[in-house]
Amino acid sequence: MLGNLLVLVLLIALAALFGWLTYRALRAKKLWVKIVGGILGVAATLLFAAFSFVFAKGMYELNRPHPVAAVNVAFEHTPEQVARGEHLAGLLCASCHSMNGTLPLTGGKNLSEDSGLPLGDLYPPNITPGGRLKELTDADVFRILRSGVRPDGQLSAMGFFPVRALSDEDAKAVIAYLRQAPAVENTTPPLSASPLLVAFTGLGFITAPGADQPIQPVTAPPKAVTVEYGKYIADFGDCRACHGEKLDGNAPPPAPPGGSNLTVIVPKWSKDDFFKAMRTGVDPTGHQMQPPMPWQTIGKLDDVELEALYLYLHSLPPIAPNQ
Ligand code: HEC
Ligand code: HEC
Structure with a gap:
C-alpha cells in the first residue's frame, strides 16, 4: 500500500516535471527549442498524467468499500x-x-x-x-x-x-x-x-465481476445426465474463462492462450474418449494435455457430472475457427 502510494506520487511528480519543462521550452528564445521541446514535453506530460490517472484508479478500485448487502443464509448442516x-x-x-x-x-x-x-x-x-x-x-x-x-x-x-x-x-x-x-x-x-496489479486493475484487465452486484438467488437443475446439468458444470467449472464465451477457443487476453475449440473437438470424441482424456490427461490422438488445462480437477467430477458435461459439449453447434 505504502509502496503503491510512493509510485503514485512519483508518477504525478514526473507529470508535473514534464509540464514545467514544457512551459520552459515554450518560453525559450530559439524557435526549434520551442517546437521540438513543446511537442516532446506535451507528449511526456500527457503520458505521465495518463499513467497517474490509471494508477490512481487502480488503487481506488482495490481499496474502496463495496456495499454489497449480506444475505441471510441460515441453514442446517446436514x-x-x-x-x-x-x-x-x-x-x-x-x-x-x-x-x-x-x-x-x-x-x-x-x-x-x-x-x-x-x-x-x-x-x-x-x-x-x-x-x-x-x-x-x-x-x-x-x-x-x-x-x-x-x-x-x-x-x-x-x-x-x-x-x-x-x-x-x-x-x-x-x-x-x-x-x-x-x-x-x-x-x-x-x-x-x-x-503491476494496481496498474492492471486501473486498466480494467483485472476486475472483480461480482463486487458491486446485489446477490441473486442461483438455482441448479437437478443432478442428472442432462445437457442442462452439463451446462451448469461448465458454468461453475469456468471453461469459458479459457475456451471463450462460445467455447470455440476464442478467448481474448488476459485469458491464457491455447484454449481449444471445444465445439469441434469434443463432438469427434466418444464418451469414453472424453472420460479418458479428463481422467488421465491423454486425448484420443495420444496428446498429453498441457497446463493450464485443469484436467486433474475436471477429472474429479463424478460419472454423472462428467457425462452431463460431455452431453452439453456435444450439444453445442460447431463453430469453425475464426468465425
Ligand atoms: C483461483 C484461486 C482460488 C479459488 C479457486 C478459490 N479461492 Fe478462495 N481465495 C483465493 C485468494 C487468493 C484469497 C485471498 C484473499 C485475500 O487475502 O484478499 C482467497 C480467500 C478466500 C476466503 C477468505 C476471504 C478473505 O478475504 O478473508 C474464503 C472464505 C475463500 N477464499 C473461500 C473459497 C472457497 C470456499 C472456494 C471454493 C468454492 C475458493 N475460495 C476458491 C483464491 C481462490
Ligand atoms: C485455465 C484455463 C482452462 C480452463 C479453465 C479450462 N481449459 Fe480446457 N484447455 C485449456 C488449454 C490451454 C487447452 C489446450 C491444452 C493442450 O492441448 O495441451 C485445453 C484443452 C482442452 C480439451 C482438449 C482438447 C484436445 O484437443 O485435446 C478439452 C476437451 C477441454 N480443454 C475441456 C475443458 C472443459 C470442459 C473445461 C471446463 C470444465 C475446461 N477445458 C477448462 C485451458 C483451460
Missing part, C-alpha cells in the same frame, strides 16, 4: 450437504487453497508465481476452522463466494475468482463442509497488490 460440499471443495477450492491441490484447505501457493507476473502477494489463505474461517459467519462466506467482498466491505482477492455460478444449495454445501473440516493452524501472508 450430512448430505457435508458430503456434497467436500466433493465440490475438492473440485473448486483445493486447486488454490492447498499446496498440493487436495483437501484440507490449509492455504496455498502465491498465485502470482503461477501467473509468471509480479502481481504481489496473492496467497489463498487457510480456510479450515483453524484459519480465516473462524472470523467469518456462514453468511460472510456466502458473500465472499458470490461477490468476493469481506464483511468490512473491502474487496478480497477472492473477488477476482468469484464462484458465482455455484447454486445456492451447492454454495451452502461447501460452507457446511468447511465448518466441520478438521481445524489446522497455518498462516499465509496477507494480500499485497504490486504496482
Whole structure:
C-alpha cells in the first residue's frame, strides 16, 4: 500500500516535471527549442498524467468499500450437504487453497508465481476452522463466494475468482463442509497488490465481476445426465474463462492462450474418449494435455457430472475457427 502510494506520487511528480519543462521550452528564445521541446514535453506530460490517472484508479478500485448487502443464509448442516460440499471443495477450492491441490484447505501457493507476473502477494489463505474461517459467519462466506467482498466491505482477492455460478444449495454445501473440516493452524501472508496489479486493475484487465452486484438467488437443475446439468458444470467449472464465451477457443487476453475449440473437438470424441482424456490427461490422438488445462480437477467430477458435461459439449453447434 505504502509502496503503491510512493509510485503514485512519483508518477504525478514526473507529470508535473514534464509540464514545467514544457512551459520552459515554450518560453525559450530559439524557435526549434520551442517546437521540438513543446511537442516532446506535451507528449511526456500527457503520458505521465495518463499513467497517474490509471494508477490512481487502480488503487481506488482495490481499496474502496463495496456495499454489497449480506444475505441471510441460515441453514442446517446436514450430512448430505457435508458430503456434497467436500466433493465440490475438492473440485473448486483445493486447486488454490492447498499446496498440493487436495483437501484440507490449509492455504496455498502465491498465485502470482503461477501467473509468471509480479502481481504481489496473492496467497489463498487457510480456510479450515483453524484459519480465516473462524472470523467469518456462514453468511460472510456466502458473500465472499458470490461477490468476493469481506464483511468490512473491502474487496478480497477472492473477488477476482468469484464462484458465482455455484447454486445456492451447492454454495451452502461447501460452507457446511468447511465448518466441520478438521481445524489446522497455518498462516499465509496477507494480500499485497504490486504496482503491476494496481496498474492492471486501473486498466480494467483485472476486475472483480461480482463486487458491486446485489446477490441473486442461483438455482441448479437437478443432478442428472442432462445437457442442462452439463451446462451448469461448465458454468461453475469456468471453461469459458479459457475456451471463450462460445467455447470455440476464442478467448481474448488476459485469458491464457491455447484454449481449444471445444465445439469441434469434443463432438469427434466418444464418451469414453472424453472420460479418458479428463481422467488421465491423454486425448484420443495420444496428446498429453498441457497446463493450464485443469484436467486433474475436471477429472474429479463424478460419472454423472462428467457425462452431463460431455452431453452439453456435444450439444453445442460447431463453430469453425475464426468465425
Ligand atoms: C483461483 C484461486 C482460488 C479459488 C479457486 C478459490 N479461492 Fe478462495 N481465495 C483465493 C485468494 C487468493 C484469497 C485471498 C484473499 C485475500 O487475502 O484478499 C482467497 C480467500 C478466500 C476466503 C477468505 C476471504 C478473505 O478475504 O478473508 C474464503 C472464505 C475463500 N477464499 C473461500 C473459497 C472457497 C470456499 C472456494 C471454493 C468454492 C475458493 N475460495 C476458491 C483464491 C481462490
Ligand atoms: C485455465 C484455463 C482452462 C480452463 C479453465 C479450462 N481449459 Fe480446457 N484447455 C485449456 C488449454 C490451454 C487447452 C489446450 C491444452 C493442450 O492441448 O495441451 C485445453 C484443452 C482442452 C480439451 C482438449 C482438447 C484436445 O484437443 O485435446 C478439452 C476437451 C477441454 N480443454 C475441456 C475443458 C472443459 C470442459 C473445461 C471446463 C470444465 C475446461 N477445458 C477448462 C485451458 C483451460
